[in-house]
């Protein structure tokens with residue numbers, strides 16, 4: 001390994017050759033402000049288009065200032081990061097950016113969480129000396145995401161996430177100069193593009209250019225309506241991240257406080273998507289064993305591997321990009337939709353309420369769920385099973401807006417019957433969790449033996465693609481795991497080419513799984529936050545008295561009282577779905 | 590830039606696929622493929638971009654990004670009589686801009702656009718090597734020299 005020695009602000013620095021000035025400076029605790037640059041360390045994701053020039057520094061002997069994020073450190077360089085010239089240049093650059101940016105911070109959805117706003121604050125901009133034409137674009141509202149390109153600063157982070165990480169290719173930089181902007185092909189609406197609504201672009205956008213569609217007002221209106229019974233469900237990953245919005249350390253579990261907050265907000269029943277995750281395992285696990293059984297009996301028709309189907313971002317991905325494989329994923333609906341279907345039938349009957357008078361709200365780490373709950377197949381007579389899906393961030397806003405002091409709340413429990421869940425359900429929130437939960441139940445159902453140890457360490461981790469072989473009492477079951485759609489694509493290409501030997505594959509659209517979902521508190525590229533959330537999820541699993549879905553007493557009761565058995569006709573009707581070929585749906589004529 | 594909807598006939602689709610294949614369907618050849626496609630179709634309608642994207646296995650958003658980035662590419666079909674005004678240095682100093690403005694005014698179009706009746710389209714070119722005749726205007730293959738703003742009406746009249 002070759003090293004270079006240089007001086008930054010009078011400090012001697014030794015770094016590996018090829019390291020940028022920015023990284024060299026940060027390695028010795030010198031911070032250089034950045035705007036377009038972004039690095040998701042552990043995932044090997046780096047965005048450095050060198051576009052914004054906020055990071056300029058003075059290099060002795062060079063006439064021009066150099067952008068630190070995309071200039072390599074060389075031996076004997078003498079660098080100054082905070083001279084008058086540098087500071088003035090940064091302020092000028094920022095003022096130029098701001099001169100083409102709407103100044104509506106007061107009412108912007110990103111306010112308080114905007115990197116451009118922070119930068120203006122940090123550099124002490126009090127006046128914008130440049131006035132000129134402002135670029136305007138037509139606003140674009142899809143079921144999940146709003147694009148307000150007037151606020152785009154062309155950092156191209158979204159393009160990088162959508163193409164390099166997710167390989168979706170919905171967004172790309174178009175035009176040049178003043179008119180340059182990131183856009184779907186032919187400037188069509190996002191809804192018509194290949195977008196999966198994974199929300200990873202929203203999660204990295206430094207400004208208010210990309211935001212989620214906000215449903216908090218609809219929720220408030222439902223809560224205020226005395227004729228509505230309002231039921232809420234919270235996804236597994238929410239409890240491991242919501243606390244961050246209230247200043248708690250990443251990885252703080254706030255399950256009890258979250259339930260208490262929801263009750264204070266006025267929800268009539270505070271339930272848990274985890275209950276539906278247990279139900280998902282019953283259906284998906286049974287389907288897996290069913291297909292596996294047929295396969296082992298030599299049935300040539302049966303499709304393996306079976307792919308999980310609980311992530312709607314992933315469902316959108318294969319419907320749009322791999323429709324020829326749409327009969328491979330499990331037909332089990334996502335936990336959000338299973339919950340809605342059971343809430344508006346079984347539970348509505350129990351409390352003698354008409355489905356029209358019930359409003360089901362879901363709190364999700366996810367933006368794809370906003371679109372999912374609006375799909376036609378998840379409604380009865382026009383009444384959706386899940387009325388509104390809000391993100392973790394939106395829930396935090398609701399709590400703040402209601403003046404609830406979150407950190408002073410007591411720990412409370414979920415209501416019954418749809419609030420009780422097992423450890424298998426909570427791990428749905430992280431990559432590897434769904435398949436581990438499925439294995440716990442499938443193993444016992446298949447071998448009729450009790451698992452000695454329910455922890456399957458070999459399925460855990462944050463590596464993009466993982467595989468493991470689990471011994472089902474003499475039957476080796478091959479398992480694949482991918483998170484991030486780019487990684488999913490690799491496994492799909494293998495299946496397509498007939499090179500896959502897996503029996504079951506878990507796929508999550510977001511890097512890290514739902515803990516890194518597009519609706520979570522922004523991690524601004526700090527992957528230690530993802531790790532902390534993951535640890536919290538496994539901790540919650542450990543804390544649970546029951547850790548296998550098929551042992552959840554309320555699930556057992558639901559089958560006894562209502563559904564019969566997994567994959568029964570009723571279960572099929574309420575808990576399963578079918579997929580569509582959406583590849584050419586949006587091709588322009 | 591607005592897209593024009595067309596239906597390519599199967600022979601044209603085949604032709605386009607051959608172009609892609611002649612570049613080995615390599616995504617790195619995107620710009621070259623687009624150049625070739627434009628020389629065949631005269632412009633790059635959305636459908637052409639879709640097919641190129643499919644064949645080269647790149648997102649159509651990227652193809653559109655490239656098409657909109659380089660001013661050489663156009664998504665607007667050329668008129669029956671494409672008009673090019675040279676704005677090279679020699680022509681420019683001799684009043685090419687006034688000539689260009691006169692074409693814009695009379696045809697009610699901007700550079701890069703096609704008149705509503707599809708008859709004329711307007712573009713600028715860099716030096717055509719006929720500086721002695723500056724300012725130079727090309728209509729189709731025909732070269733007009735020493736054009737003045739006053740002469741624009743006569744040129745257009747030839748094609749009415």
Ligand code: SF4
Nearest residue numbers: 162195196198199201
């Ligand atoms: S939501 Fe996901 S798929 Fe859609 S544009 Fe953003 S990154 Fe791409």
Ligand code: SF4
Nearest residue numbers: 152153155156158205
């Ligand atoms: S939309 Fe946001 S992330 Fe994308 S380029 Fe613009 S500012 Fe950057």
Ligand code: SF4
Nearest residue numbers: 311313366510514517
């Ligand atoms: S991984 Fe989770 S948060 Fe991301 S799209 Fe899928 S379900 Fe939503």
Ligand code: FES
Nearest residue numbers: 050052053055069
């Ligand atoms: S942060 Fe270095 S150029 Fe934008």
